[in-house]
Amino acid sequence: MKFDAWYTEPQTENLSLSTKIKDILYVGKSEYQEIQVIDTYEYGKTLILENTYQTTERDEFIYHELISHPALFTHGNPKNVLVIGGGDGGTVREVLKHETVENVDFVELDGMVIEACKKYMPTLSCKIDDEKVNVIITDGIKYVADVAKTEKRYDVIIVDCPDPVGPAAGLFEMEFYNNLYKCLTDDGVMVQQTESPLLHESLISKIKGHLQDAGFGFIRPMVCSIPTYPSGFWSFTLASKQNSPLETETAEIVAKMEKYGMETKYYDEEVHKGVFLAIPKFLK
Amino acid sequence: MKFDAWYTEPQTENLSLSTKIKDILYVGKSEYQEIQVIDTYEYGKTLILENTYQTTERDEFIYHELISHPALFTHGNPKNVLVIGGGDGGTVREVLKHETVENVDFVELDGMVIEACKKYMPTLSCKIDDEKVNVIITDGIKYVADVAKTEKRYDVIIVDCPDPVGPAAGLFEMEFYNNLYKCLTDDGVMVQQTESPLLHESLISKIKGHLQDAGFGFIRPMVCSIPTYPSGFWSFTLASKQNSPLETETAEIVAKMEKYGMETKYYDEEVHKGVFLAIPKFLK
Numbered sequence: 001m002k003f004d005a006w007y008t009e010p011q012t013e014n015l016s017l018s019t020k021i022k023d024i025l026y027v028g029k030s031e032y033q034e035i036q037v038i039d040t041y042e043y044g045k046t047l048i049l050e051n052t053y054q055t056t057e058r059d060e061f062i063y064h065e066l067i068s069h070p071a072l073f074t075h076g077n078p079k080n081v082l083v084i085g086g087g088d089g090g091t092v093r094e095v096l097k098h099e100t101v102e103n104v105d106f107v108e109l110d111g112m113v114i115e116a117c118k119k120y121m122p123t124l125s126c127k128i129d130d131e132k133v134n135v136i137i138t139d140g141i142k143y144v145a146d147v148a149k150t151e152k153r154y155d156v157i158i159v160d161c162p163d164p165v166g167p168a169a170g171l172f173e174m175e176f177y178n179n180l181y182k183c184l185t186d187d188g189v190m191v192q193q194t195e196s197p198l199l200h201e202s203l204i205s206k207i208k209g210h211l212q213d214a215g216f217g218f219i220r221p222m223v224c225s226i227p228t229y230p231s232g233f234w235s236f237t238l239a240s241k242q243n244s245p246l247e248t249e250t251a252e253i254v255a256k257m258e259k260y261g262m263e264t265k266y267y268d269e270e271v272h273k274g275v276f277l278a279i280p281k282f283l284k
Numbered sequence: 285m286k287f288d289a290w291y292t293e294p295q296t297e298n299l300s301l302s303t304k305i306k307d308i309l310y311v312g313k314s315e316y317q318e319i320q321v322i323d324t325y326e327y328g329k330t331l332i333l334e335n336t337y338q339t340t341e342r343d344e345f346i347y348h349e350l351i352s353h354p355a356l357f358t359h360g361n362p363k364n365v366l367v368i369g370g371g372d373g374g375t376v377r378e379v380l381k382h383e384t385v386e387n388v389d390f391v392e393l394d395g396m397v398i399e400a401c402k403k404y405m406p407t408l409s410c411k412i413d414d415e416k417v418n419v420i421i422t423d424g425i426k427y428v429a430d431v432a433k434t435e436k437r438y439d440v441i442i443v444d445c446p447d448p449v450g451p452a453a454g455l456f457e458m459e460f461y462n463n464l465y466k467c468l469t470d471d472g473v474m475v476q477q478t479e480s481p482l483l484h485e486s487l488i489s490k491i492k493g494h495l496q497d498a499g500f501g502f503i504r505p506m507v508c509s510i511p512t513y514p515s516g517f518w519s520f521t522l523a524s525k526q527n528s529p530l531e532t533e534t535a536e537i538v539a540k541m542e543k544y545g546m547e548t549k550y551y552d553e554e555v556h557k558g559v560f561l562a563i564p565k566f567l568k
Contacts, residue, residue: 232516274561
């Protein structure tokens with residue numbers, strides 16, 4: 001084939017990743033950002049925000065399963081879940097695999113991202129219109145500040161945030177973590193994507209400090225590979241008021257996954273503990 | 285700065301990774317391959333063979349610690365170790381952190397890689413001239429076939445091999461694994477880098493079948509991030525005749541690491557078990 005088109009993301013000043021593209025499916029500009037959906041040969045359909053790879057059909061299961069299931073099974077009986085960010089819908093889809101979940105408040109700043117993903121990435125966005133999902137188009141930072149002043153509490157909060165620049169910077173600040181703590185029940189669990197251990201080690205360390213100061217008892221990162229993120233080496237951080245994922249009963253996870261008919265490609269009862277043990281020593 | 289030079293590796297037909305370079309330190313051509321050492325802004329000095337990233341100063345600890353310590357501590361008392369490939373010397377450096385090790389036979393096909401790394405990547409090659417190390421410039425496939433016919437046996441064999449193309453293809457074939465099994469003591473352990481779970485799933489599955497057919501009792505992959513390898517999502521496979529890493533005494537690892545004064549950046553006693561649990565479900 002003669003047609004040889006590539007999309008290149010300058011991931012840092014000194015690093016760039018290029019994927020060969022089949023097609024450009026969508027180009028839009030919202031109040032907040034530029035939005036593209038492209039179709040790539042290696043990773044399938046890919047969401048790009050502000051010239052940054054967000055998620056791809058081929059590898060999204062890694063990110064979405066790890067940001068969801070360890071936190072939800074660490075809680076054990078989640079009913080009310082808050083998802084902040086993740087307009088593609090992949091996290092919401094995973095959360096709904098837990099039968100105990102009765103309500104998902106899905107707070108996304110940019111409604112145009114949801115609309116683009118509903119149209120072009122249906123394998124991710126397929127559950128956004130589920131009756132248990134309450135889509136709220138607003139700023140997650142402001143949302144948790146408002147909820148913290150009420151009696152409303154969540155069992156699990158998932159912060160599926162972009163990089164800490166622009167409107168998302170506040171999702172990595174002390175005030176936000178204090179409000180998250182207040183918005184959680186007494187046995188609440190939160191989890192957040194926390195960038196690359198190789199490129200953003202000091203940020204991960206800062207987040208851990210904030211979570212400790214906010215009052216969380218158990219705080220641990222997990223690491224995994226996200227092929228299209230800078231360095232490909234990525235982290236999440238889970239913080240829990242009471243429960244430790246290392247103490248979740250393995251048999252309980254197995255039984256629930258079977259009961260729910262839960263299909264996963266990455267997560268299982270061994271991964272649940274393994275990801276909290278296989279943390280590189282330099283991150284501890 | 286106006287000077288803006290980049291090195292780009294076409295990692296698959298549809299994917300390429302580029303790093304901004306400070307300098308080209310070495311360009312050579314051996315009987316087997318083209319060899320370059322470049323200095324990059326993001327990852328420091330980087331060894332390139334046949335236009336393929338091999339190892340970088342910044343992230344090499346991930347690869348070299350994981351290919352070494354889980355296998356050596358799973359054995360428990362390794363004295364004679366065989367390292368096949370890994371001309372940069374990073375694996376040999378890690379193996380020598382184990383005080384029990386009396387002899388390392390270091391079999392590398394291409395002496396020019398060793399010479400280039402001795403000169404330009406001393407943080408990796410620093411232990412190649414250690415008195416416990418016996419450098420043997422020959423084909424690893426032929427070497428294990430010859431040793432298998434003798435009485436010589438190794439406690440641990442580490443296959444630090446390149447991609448399965450050209451002269452390295454035989455390092456992924458049944459005959460090689462049969463010979464590895466013969467070259468190991470009754471409580472022997474082997475480990476090999478086994479490519480990307482995302483891009484080479486069927487190869488990993490084929491290797492597992494070969495290791496089972498060769499007679500190994502415990503066989504499990506580990507996964508990690510290697511930022512400069514295709515997809516960044518990488519695997520090793522460990523195969524043991526008797527011992528399981530999941531049964532290594534944690535206190536024993538802690539005590540030995542302290543006794544040896546062993547400094548690591550990735551590996552510790554939690555990682556030892558965690559990496560064999562945190563295996564993506566689709567790989568099992």
